[in-house]
Amino acid sequence: MTLRIGFVLGSTPDKWARAWRDQQAEPLELVPVEEADQDAALREYDACIVRLPVDTTDRHVVRLYEELPVAVMGIEHLLTLEEELSTADLDEEQLVLPHPSGWTPAVEQLSWPEMSVKDAIETVAAGTGVAIIPMSLARLFHRKDATYRVVSDLEPSTVALVWDKADDGDRIQAFVGVVKGRTARSSR
Numbered sequence: 001m002t003l004r005i006g007f008v009l010g011s012t013p014d015k016w017a018r019a020w021r022d023q024q025a026e027p028l029e030l031v032p033v034e035e036a037d038q039d040a041a042l043r044e045y046d047a048c049i050v051r052l053p054v055d056t057t058d059r060h061v062v063r064l065y066e067e068l069p070v071a072v073m074g075i076e077h078l079l080t081l082e083e084e085l086s087t088a089d090l091d092e093e094q095l096v097l098p099h100p101s102g103w104t105p106a107v108e109q110l111s112w113p114e115m116s117v118k119d120a121i122e123t124v125a126a127g128t129g130v131a132i133i134p135m136s137l138a139r140l141f142h143r144k145d146a147t148y149r150v151v152s153d154l155e156p157s158t159v160a161l162v163w164d165k166a167d168d169g170d171r172i173q174a175f176v177g178v179v180k181g182r183t184a185r186s187s188r
Contacts, residue, residue, distance in 0.1 A: 001026065001171075002026070002027040002028065002029050003020075003026055003027070003028050003029070003046050003171050003172075003175060004029045004031060004044075004045045004046050005028065005029070005030055005031070005045060005046060005047050005048065005049065005175065006030075006031045006032075006033040006038075006041040006042075006044070006045040006047075006048035006049070006050075007030055007031070007032060007033060007048065007049040008032075008033050008034075008035050008038060008048070008049060008050050008051050008159070009032060009033075009034065009035065009117070009137065009140060010051075010067070010134055010136035010137040010139075010140050011049045011051070011064075011136070011159050012136075013030050013049055016175070016178050016179050017030055019178045020174075020175065020178050023174075023178060024174060024178075026171065028175075031045060033048060033050075034116075035050075035051055035117075038050045038051070038054050039054055039055055042054065042055075042059065042162060042163075042164070046163065046167065046171065046172060046175075047161055047162065047163035047172055047175060048161075048162055048163070049064070049159060049160070049161055049162075050159070050160055050161075050162050051067075051134065051157050051158070051159055051160075052157070052158040052159075052160050053100075054162060056162065058164060058165050058166065059162050059163060059164055059165060060162065060163055060164075060165055060168060061160050061161070061162050062160060062161040062162075062176060062179060062180070063158055063159075063160045064158075064159045064160055064161060064179065065158075065159050066156035066157065066158050066159070067134035067135055067136050067156055067157045067158075067159060068134070068135045068150050068151075068156055069099075069132055069133070069134060069135070069150070069151045069154040069155070069156060069157065070132070070133065070134070070135045070138050070148040070149060070150050070151060071085050071090060071093075071130045071131070071132050071148060071149050071151050072120075072121055072124050072130060072131045072132075072133060072138050072146055072147070072148045073124050073129075073130045073146065073147065073148070073149075074124055074125050074126065074127040074128075074145060074146055074147075075125075075144075075145055075146060075147050076127060077127070077130070079093075079130070079149060080147055080149070082149060083149065084149060084150050084151075084152050085149045085150065085151050085152065086151065086152055086153045087103060087105075087151065087153050087154060090105050090130060090132075090151070091105045091106040091107065092105065092106070092107050093105050093107070093129060093130045094107070094109060094110055094112075094128070094129035094130070095109060095112075095129060095130060095131065095132065096112050096115065096120045096123045096124060096128065096129040096130070096131050097112070097115065097117070097120045097131045097132070097133070099132050099154070100157070101154065101155065103132075103154065110129075112129075117131070117133055117137050117141060118141045120133070121133075121138070121141045121143060121146055122143070124146060125143050125145040125146035126145075132151060132154065134156075134157045135148070135150070161175075161176065161179055
């Protein structure tokens with residue numbers, strides 16, 4: 001039986017998939033999941049690598065790593081002169097994507113249509129506004145006409161492995177072991 005693991009875009013499941021193949025005979029299927037669909041994916045797959053927050057009621061959570069928030073902008077933007085930004089530096093900017101924390105710049109915001117991260121980066125690359133996203137997504141959707149800067153005073157996002165407590169069997173625990181760095185010779 002195949003172990004099915006969903007993973008949010010920008011996360012890094014490849015090293016764990018390689019370790020799984022080295023240690024386990026059971027096949028592993030990695031399925032990309034949009035961040036907006038994480039909660040639904042948790043009901044569909046054996047486990048998911050997600051970007052918190054998600055509903056953790058009756059679920060196990062193993063925090064894997066944190067991602068720095070970055071402001072993505074066109075390469076001609078005045079903010080590219082700075083090495084690092086704060087939210088105060090962004091107070092006069094238009095956010096083309098809402099920030100998960102609810103933070104918004106001080107200036108009145110335009111009404112933007114819903115868009116994917118990729119579309120948001122395309123929009124800011126054209127010189128319209130900024131998008132604040134995890135650094136991994138800025139790297140994943142990198143464009144020559146866009147760049148990014150770390151936003152120092154926003155909380156990082158957390159990437160975690162999440163699965164239902166009711167489905168906490170040997171297969172999932174074997175994958176958790178791989179994620180935690182256990183080898184075939186390690187013990188719990």
